[in-house]
Amino acid sequence: MAYVTDTRSTTYRAAIIGTGFMGRVHSHAIAVAGGSVAGIVGSSPERARAAAASLRAEAVYEDVEAVIEAADVVHVCVPNHLHAPIALAAIAAGKHVVCEKPLATDVDAARAMTEAALDAGVVAAVPFVYRFHPMVREARARVAAGKLGRLTLAHGSYLQDWLLHPGDDNWRVDADKGGALRAFGDIGSHWCDLLEFVTGDRITAVSAQLSTANRRRSGREVSTEDIVTLQFATGGGMIGSTVISQVSAGRKNRLLLEISGSEASVAFDQERSETLWVGGRAQNAELMRDPETLTPEAARYVTLPGGHAQGYQDCFNGFVADTRAAIAGEAPDGLPVFADGLRAARIAEAVAASAHSRTWVEVPR
Numbered sequence: 001m002a003y004v005t006d007t008r009s010t011t012y013r014a015a016i017i018g019t020g021f022m023g024r025v026h027s028h029a030i031a032v033a034g035g036s037v038a039g040i041v042g043s044s045p046e047r048a049r050a051a052a053a054s055l056r057a058e059a060v061y062e063d064v065e066a067v068i069e070a071a072d073v074v075h076v077c078v079p080n081h082l083h084a085p086i087a088l089a090a091i092a093a094g095k096h097v098v099c100e101k102p103l104a105t106d107v108d109a110a111r112a113m114t115e116a117a118l119d120a121g122v123v124a125a126v127p128f129v130y131r132f133h134p135m136v137r138e139a140r141a142r143v144a145a146g147k148l149g150r151l152t153l154a155h156g157s158y159l160q161d162w163l164l165h166p167g168d169d170n171w172r173v174d175a176d177k178g179g180a181l182r183a184f185g186d187i188g189s190h191w192c193d194l195l196e197f198v199t200g201d202r203i204t205a206v207s208a209q210l211s212t213a214n215r216r217r218s219g220r221e222v223s224t225e226d227i228v229t230l231q232f233a234t235g236g237g238m239i240g241s242t243v244i245s246q247v248s249a250g251r252k253n254r255l256l257l258e259i260s261g262s263e264a265s266v267a268f269d270q271e272r273s274e275t276l277w278v279g280g281r282a283q284n285a286e287l288m289r290d291p292e293t294l295t296p297e298a299a300r301y302v303t304l305p306g307g308h309a310q311g312y313q314d315c316f317n318g319f320v321a322d323t324r325a326a327i328a329g330e331a332p333d334g335l336p337v338f339a340d341g342l343r344a345a346r347i348a349e350a351v352a353a354s355a356h357s358r359t360w361v362e363v364p365r
């Protein structure tokens with residue numbers, strides 16, 4: 001695979017804490033990157049034992065400290081309110097960390113985690129994995145090469161439907177586990193990260209509205225939002241908007257990002273991730289993911305020949321491979337780290353403040 005660098009001299013013995021869907025995705029990426037799963041901890045010993053084979057775990061632990069001790073790198077895949085204590089314990093033990101997003105449920109915790117990782121000199125990565133789609137890298141390379149001209153407008157959405165009905169439930173719905181901003185923290189954070197990653201620009205001010213479509217789920221009151229509409233301005237002079245929703249029937253995981261400049265536009269659609277739309281005044285093109293024609297930055301993340309669809313898991317594989325390369329002392333371009341998770345927490349805080357005050361709010365740099 002193109003993105004796997006020579007990291008064989010560095011071991012990658014991982015602990016996975018959390019055995020749900022994300023734990024499985026991490027486990028597979030660890031295997032592809034040539035690592036191993038030294039141990040896992042689940043929400044209960046029974047759940048961990050049941051998941052051990054599918055997570056390729058060498059051992060099941062009941063104790064977070066013990067599994068941290070057994071590993072080189074700790075993958076934190078538990079509900080959001082537990083990210084900070086576990087990641088800080090891993091960093092204090094001198095271990096590298098991969099922590100799911102949102103990094104923390106507030107800015108103070110995200111800052112403490114970021115500073116602790118910097119002080120300890122460990123690699124601390126956050127899976128903003130859509131950065132690892134080859135066609136996202138292609139869009140970024142085109143922006144950097146000036147092919148879009150002066151950027152003027154960015155817009156799009158991130159839509160899902162898995163929380164459409166009042167009976168649909170998950171720990172993310174509860175503010176004490178997932179954080180006060182749920183849909184924005186879970187998927188809006190991905191959209192904003194991708195916008196800033198592709199354009200190299202920064203959101204400087206936001207105006208947001210929140211809506212909770214299902215005020216009751218599974219017989220209890222819910223305070224977290226299902227929908228966010230967001231307008232923003234950037235330091236580089238773009239304006240834009242996005243819609244974040246987890247109640248959009250028929251949209252499964254549809255992240256759409258369109259960026260326009262004075263010369264051209266690009267649009268990336270996560271559900272059609274084999275292609276990148278390139279808009280021009282005279283003509284448009286639908287670029288296929290073809291390693292022969294992509295820029296080297298994009299081709300680095302190609303794992304299959306053109307036309308053989310690669311997707312979400314491949315992004316994770318690329319992300320963990322680059323995390324491993326960083327641990328081996330390399331500096332892979334675009335690895336999302338705790339500072340990016342802190343950045344997302346700052347944007348989320350501004351979004352919440354704007355929605356509550358019904359005003360525009362500045363986002364600190």
Ligand code: SOE
Nearest residue numbers: 021101129160186187190253
């Ligand atoms: C659920 O909304 C989820 O799994 C997110 O938590 C992930 O970050 C996103 O990539 C896919 O959807």
